[in-house]
Amino acid sequence: MARPIMIQGTMSNAGKSILAAGLCRIFMQDGYRTAPFKSQNMALNSYITSEGLEMGRAQVVQAEAAGIRPHVDMNPILLKPTTDVGSQVIVHGISRGNMKARDYFAMKRSLIPEIMASYERLSNAYDILVIEGAGSPAEINLKSDDIVNMGLAKLVDAPVLLAGDIDRGGVFAQLYGTVALLEQEERQRIKGLIINKFRGDRSILDPGTAMLEQLCGIPVMGVVPYMDVDIEDEDSLSARLDNGQAPGLVDLAVIRLPRISNFTDFNVFSRIPGVSLRYVSRVSELGMPDLVFLPGTKNTMDDLLWMRQNGLEAAVLKLAHKQVPIWGICGGYQMLGEVLRDVSGVESAGGREVPGMGLLPLRTEFQEEKVRTQVEGSLGELDGVLAPLSGRCISGYEIHMGRTSIDREHGAMDTAMLVSWRREPVICRPASYVMEVQDTDQQGCERKRVKEDGWNRGNIYGAYIHGMFDHPGIAETIVSSLAARKGISMDEVREGDYEAYRQQQYDKLADVLRSSLDMDAIYKMMGL
Known part of the structure; x- marks a missing residue:
């Protein structure tokens, strides 16, 4: 059975997808057969596998980083918003129709057997599974029927790394507040904290990280800089969609x-x-x-x-x-x-x-x-x-x-x-x-x-x-x-190999994470 590790975030767009992709690349480089997993993804960016099944693109990117072919088991549930209060529900790559949010919330626990079937198939085929959560585990109104954050971590007995986004401000409050809102059993699953998207001198953070460790009782396992890597973004929160660019040639x-x-x-x-x-x-x-x-x-x-x-x-x-x-x-x-x-x-x-x-x-x-x-x-x-x-x-x-x-x-x-x-x-x-x-x-x-x-x-x-x-x-x-x-x-325009370029970006991402995270501690928490 594969060893799992889970990346959760203090909010949407905290960088979970990119961190998971980077870990997939590192584990692959270190000789482990690695696959991504996200039990439930909500996104409008999707992909069609060679089997003709639909899955979220974030797990496709992570699979590419791991050097493997994307498979729908890596994202067994995909929600594609159709209105402000409803989504198309896709299970194992096939649409089951549109549902209002309230109706889906009432039935989603019935999908646990299908989630676990996908997880177990991957677990039998790989050495490491890098699991991505969704949103925040501290959404207290959703915790009772959670199938994607701490609920899933408990089902598969996964250690958790919790990432906060310092670029948005208030990262210490994000991390401490998230931990404080969790149950004791859930807190014990968090083995490390990550401060993501940092710009500036790392030493300035040291007093804050020391205090955060003392307040949470959880070590800070890395401060990841704001990375200049060109890797696909997960959803419409992407900074790519901001219109601040002047017209080019x-x-x-x-x-x-x-x-x-x-x-x-x-x-x-x-x-x-x-x-x-x-x-x-x-x-x-x-x-x-x-x-x-x-x-x-x-x-x-x-x-x-x-x-x-x-x-x-x-x-x-x-x-x-x-x-x-x-x-x-x-x-x-x-x-x-x-x-x-x-x-x-x-x-x-x-x-x-x-x-x-x-x-x-x-x-x-x-x-x-x-x-x-x-x-x-x-x-x-x-x-x-x-x-x-x-x-x-x-x-x-x-x-x-x-x-x-x-x-x-x-x-x-x-x-x-x-x-x-x-x-x-x-x-x-x-x-x-x-x-x-x-x-x-x-x-x-x-x-x-x-x-x-x-x-x-x-x-x-x-x-x-x-x-x-x-x-x-x-x-x-x-x-x-x-x-x-x-x-x-346009002398600069050359017939480039976009696939080779993407592989270079995954290697660049892995290099940054290796230098920013305590990989020895991460391997130790996984029992490797």
Whole structure:
């Protein structure tokens, strides 16, 4: 059975996910078979595994740091907020529908057997499990039915490291207050405190850490500096979404939808010299970018209406008229079409129909069964500024409730954006597309299907595929094409290996944590 260690935080966004990823990397470097685990994750950033199952991206990042393939057992419960008081509940990678928060709270303990089944499978396969908590363990109104913090730590008998965020201020009160609100048995599980995101001279903290240790009776096992590492963030609390960046030589604008999902699609652009990646939520922030991205969203119709009400839709349409490239992904792709229909009430009770932006000849129908599949393919013969992308290979994944069809009569002069090979388990059954079965493996559990996907009209581009910009050369070709249009030389733009870059970032993270944490004490608390 694997040895567990759990990272909990004094609040959301205290740095649990990054700390867990760093520990995964350290343990992997030290020769241990390591896997991440988070029993319940609430996030709009998700990923589709090779089995066609959905899980939170934070555990995908941690699995990458550990050098292993992501598996849905690493995140058995995923909650994707659909409204302020409800979420889509995904268990072992498959949606069980939308639930109000009160209803989910009343039934979540019934999911403990499924959580433990995932945990035990991982425990039998690995040496160490790095467990991430959620929010704070001191939410006293939620503790009685906790399945993700101290409740889980008790179930799996895990020692706990408690992290506080000094960058937000009040870190000593955070840590002491959290410990004080726990039951005695829970306090005894906390074996070490971590002060995270520190800037400045460590010695200035020494009197405070000594007093904190005395008050809590728990050692401070590290002061982690504010790290300059480029690793995917967990959710919409990400500092990446703050719009404080000035336009660069090539300026990319992402519409920051209220229910934005999978904004990690655009992270690759932020590491290219001379490129600004701005998240825009008001017309006054939009300006005249070189390209506008319409990202994924958990509620396409409501977010389109939000754009319509605050003037962003009209502003984007004006940019499109001026031949500024517009690229929609998933929900953003659906918005570009003529109409969106939700007869079954998938996104909203009672069902409705909403006109789209009218930039592509698309009709989208929302259905209760979710499409979940990994994709490989190649881009077609594209028009417009981004024509240099034509024929380039891509890979990624699809995750959506809508099925989008092309109005061939009105889109006769346009082109399919790509031809894709879809690798999908039979369980997905996305039957709304007409596709030719090309191959079935010996177990009959995977099919390869080829189809035309996405659509291109001039400088308007759209597709369902997440993660395609991470494929080697895609982001760089987009940037160099936009630069060339402006007559700008982008000598710094090179065809980079984004996967190699990410691995370098994980190693950099591990180096910082090794120098900041008492790893000998951490190994000792785990019995290693």
